[in-house]
Amino acid sequence: MSASSKATPVGTVSHPGQGRSRRHVVLRASGRSLKVERRTLSVCAVMLAVCAGLGTAGLLLGDYPLTVRQVIGYLFGDHTDPLAGFFVREQRLPRVLLAVLVGAALGVSGQVFQSLSGNPLGSPDIIGFTTGSATGAVLQIIVFDAGPAGAAGGALLGGFATALVVYLLAHRGGVSGLRLVLVGIGIGLMLGALNTLLVARASLVAAQTAAQWLAGSLNATTWSQVGLVSAALVLLLPMALVRGRTLTAMTLGDASAAALGIRPERQRLVLVVCGVALVAVATAACGPIAFIALAAPQLARRLTRSSGAGLLPAALMGACLVLGSDILAQRLFAPTQLAVGVVSGTLGGIYLIWLLAMERSRL
Amino acid sequence: MTAAEMPTHQARLAARRLSVGYDSRKVLDGIAVEIPNNTFSVIVGPNACGKSTLVKALARVLRIQSGEVLLDGSPLSQYTPKEVARRLGMLPQAPHVPDGILVEDLVARGRYPHQGLFRQWSQEDADAVDTALRRARVEQLRDRLLTELSGGQRQRVWIAMALAQMTPLLLLDEPTTFLDISHQVEVLNLCRRLQREGTTVVAVLHDLNLAFRYADHVIVMRSGGIVAQGPPREVISAELIEKVFDLSCRIIEDPETGTPLVIPQNPDTAAKGS
Numbered sequence: 161m162s163a164s165s166k167a168t169p170v171g172t173v174s175h176p177g178q179g180r181s182r183r184h185v186v187l188r189a190s191g192r193s194l195k196v197e198r199r200t201l202s203v204c205a206v207m208l209a210v211c212a213g214l215g216t217a218g219l220l221l222g223d224y225p226l227t228v229r230q231v232i233g234y235l236f237g238d239h240t241d242p243l244a245g246f247f248v249r250e251q252r253l254p255r256v257l258l259a260v261l262v263g264a265a266l267g268v269s270g271q272v273f274q275s276l277s278g279n280p281l282g283s284p285d286i287i288g289f290t291t292g293s294a295t296g297a298v299l300q301i302i303v304f305d306a307g308p309a310g311a312a313g314g315a316l317l318g319g320f321a322t323a324l325v326v327y328l329l330a331h332r333g334g335v336s337g338l339r340l341v342l343v344g345i346g347i348g349l350m351l352g353a354l355n356t357l358l359v360a361r362a363s364l365v366a367a368q369t370a371a372q373w374l375a376g377s378l379n380a381t382t383w384s385q386v387g388l389v390s391a392a393l394v395l396l397l398p399m400a401l402v403r404g405r406t407l408t409a410m411t412l413g414d415a416s417a418a419a420l421g422i423r424p425e426r427q428r429l430v431l432v433v434c435g436v437a438l439v440a441v442a443t444a445a446c447g448p449i450a451f452i453a454l455a456a457p458q459l460a461r462r463l464t465r466s467s468g469a470g471l472l473p474a475a476l477m478g479a480c481l482v483l484g485s486d487i488l489a490q491r492l493f494a495p496t497q498l499a500v501g502v503v504s505g506t507l508g509g510i511y512l513i514w515l516l517a518m519e520r521s522r523l
Numbered sequence: 524m525t526a527a528e529m530p531t532h533q534a535r536l537a538a539r540r541l542s543v544g545y546d547s548r549k550v551l552d553g554i555a556v557e558i559p560n561n562t563f564s565v566i567v568g569p570n571a572c573g574k575s576t577l578v579k580a581l582a583r584v585l586r587i588q589s590g591e592v593l594l595d596g597s598p599l600s601q602y603t604p605k606e607v608a609r610r611l612g613m614l615p616q617a618p619h620v621p622d623g624i625l626v627e628d629l630v631a632r633g634r635y636p637h638q639g640l641f642r643q644w645s646q647e648d649a650d651a652v653d654t655a656l657r658r659a660r661v662e663q664l665r666d667r668l669l670t671e672l673s674g675g676q677r678q679r680v681w682i683a684m685a686l687a688q689m690t691p692l693l694l695l696d697e698p699t700t701f702l703d704i705s706h707q708v709e710v711l712n713l714c715r716r717l718q719r720e721g722t723t724v725v726a727v728l729h730d731l732n733l734a735f736r737y738a739d740h741v742i743v744m745r746s747g748g749i750v751a752q753g754p755p756r757e758v759i760s761a762e763l764i765e766k767v768f769d770l771s772c773r774i775i776e777d778p779e780t781g782t783p784l785v786i787p788q789n790p791d792t793a794a795k796g797s
Contacts, residue, residue, distance in 0.1 A: 186644045245784035277620060402640055409635050415615035418584040420688070421608030467624035471772040 177217040200464040200473060207476035209461075211260065214483040216255040219248060221491055232378070237369040258445060259486045259500070260479040261389045262378075266476020268400050268471050270453030272435035275407050275469040276428060277337035280515065283454040284439040287344020288454070291351040292322020293443035295375055298355050301370045302362040311373060312388075312444035319440030322347065323432070376447035376501020378486050385445050392441040400434045400469050400498060406430060408468040449485075449501045451508020452478050458515065481507075535560045535692055535723050536581055536611070540590035542693040543580045545574075550576040553590065558740070563718040564725045565734045568744030569576045569768055574727045575616060577744070578696045581725070582613035594692075612685035613694040620669055626680050627665040630655055633687030651687050658720070659683035659713060668691035675706030679713060686717070690762075693717065699733075711737045735759055735783045743767055759783040 187194040234248045296318020300306035330343040359450040410417045414424040460473035489498040536558040548590040550573045566574045579585040592599045634648045658664045659679045699707040714724045719725040728734040735755040743751040745767045761774045771788040
């Protein structure tokens with residue numbers, strides 16, 4: 161296709177010309193252009209649909225099952241069934257929304273760290289950032305007798321403090337991927353032990369609260385949680401997403417990135433702060449939800465078969481995984497409610513074993 | 524700036540009193556270098572003499588401690604990083620290969636400095652990638668995985684990525700290391716061809732004889748300083764090689780090209796002779 165960007169009418173999709181492969185679509189509008197791999201586009205569309213489907217299921221399913229008609233009726237202003245209204249408005253909708261937000265945050269954070277460290281194991285739940293957030297919250301609950309807001313604040317602080325310690329320890333004239341992973345695993349294990357110790361030494365009530373928090377749960381999600389997390393994500397997600405191409409370029413190494421006109425150190429700092437903030441906010445909102453940050457980017461990459469650091473696919477995959485895990489957590493042994501972190505942890509554990517087995521067979 | 528320190532106007536890239544170091548160790552100590560326009564310049568010198576550091580400093584990949592690098596007459600610090608990347612491409616020694624990347628996608632990454640958040644792909648980008656693939660003679664590999672290529676093919680693909688930047692200057696850090704002789708010649712022929720097509724090429728090379736054969740301009744380095752620079756036939760002598768590499772040798776004319784050929788002395792005959 162030889163049409164220039166100016167001549168192409170608004171919103172058309174043009175294909176790369178003959179001789180070039182047709183793996184990409186270029187979306188153009190008034191001199192602007194967006195290049196997407198065809199397969200990535202369809203995978204994203206499918207994940208969006210899955211996300212919508214799971215979200216709907218999340219609204220319908222429960223001990224007070226609702227029909228699609230009832231839910232739609234409620235969402236569009238038919239308030240004849242107050243009980244349905246209560247379940248949709250106060251219970252299920254905030255829960256579904258928080259699952260999506262937290263999943264997206266974890267997915268993006270995982271992709272950022274895996275790309276920067278050049279290692280699938282470089283994700284925040286493996287290198288101790290999630291555990292560090294948990295330590296912050298557990299300290300608040302057990303030592304300072306704090307409520308949910310205090311625990312969330314502790315999680316934020318704990319996440320940032322852990323990231324700082326891991327980075328300082330792993331820093332030796334630049335941060336190498338493997339060193340970051342190894343130092344992070346070490347710190348994570350120590351913090352995990354500290355968390356266990358804190359819970360073991362706590363009073364029964366505090367220990368129970370802490371244990372519940374540590375399982376990572378979306379039970380009893382409130383609109384204020386949704387509001388806080390959305391406010392943080394409105395700031396953080398665009399910060400990460402606009403750096404998608406830069407992150408992709410940085411996977412070639414610092415020297416190559418610098419040669420392409422990137423200031424690697426500065427970009428890495430922004431991306432790391434952004435990634436830590438995302439995982440800390442997610443953990444603050446609902447406790448540590450295991451393995452999403454590890455699995456979402458990897459699964460998205462396998463589906464899109466893209467070599468780039470796809471942040472949006474990772475976000476969508478994260479949202480699907482948390483939503484799906486939460487529905488399983490609610491319905492698997494209903495009326496007993498599992499914590500979403502237990503389900504995602506189990507699924508993620510299986511995935512991690514598979515991933516390691518694959519890595520091994522490649523060596 | 525005095526007249527003597529002004530770069531000659533045919534130097535696209537020049538360094539003045541350039542010092543670069545890691546932590547407290549100075550790798551380059553107050554050196555002056557000029558890369559004449561539209562030449563194939565080659566940097567040679569023993570291991571750890573600062574060749575790679577010089578290339579990185581010239582490309583602003585490394586921060587300089589003092590002195591300055593002039594790109595087309597202006598200090599590098601006056602350009603934004605993307606402006607530098609639109610004038611000067613640099614291929615580092617061991618770039619990291621992303622998992623499962625196709626040749627075409629890697630080469631397209633060279634377009635980064637010409638793109639923006641809302642200007643991700645234009646006809647110009649597509650043409651630049653095509654041109655780069657053609658110039659590096661890797662068009663037929665465009666849909667292949669980088670990991671399944673031979674070392675020589677892979678190196679040409681990396682060069683194609685730098686070419687997609689469409690810069691008048693191209694810096695290559697040891698592009699022939701780890702390649703066998705035929706692939707080395709292949710890469711050097713490519714460099715020569717690029718220079719003839721108007722690109723100013725700078726490369727760090729280890730093989731002296733190939734370096735002197737291909738270079739228009741040679742920069743000889745030793746322990747962080749420049750020992751000689753100029754056309755190989757004018758500057759290369761047995762004394763220079765002995766001083767720089769600590770190697771007794773003879774220089775003869777390359778029977779193919781008439782360029783200097785370094786023949787290390789046979790230690791047995793040297794012992795008999797003395």
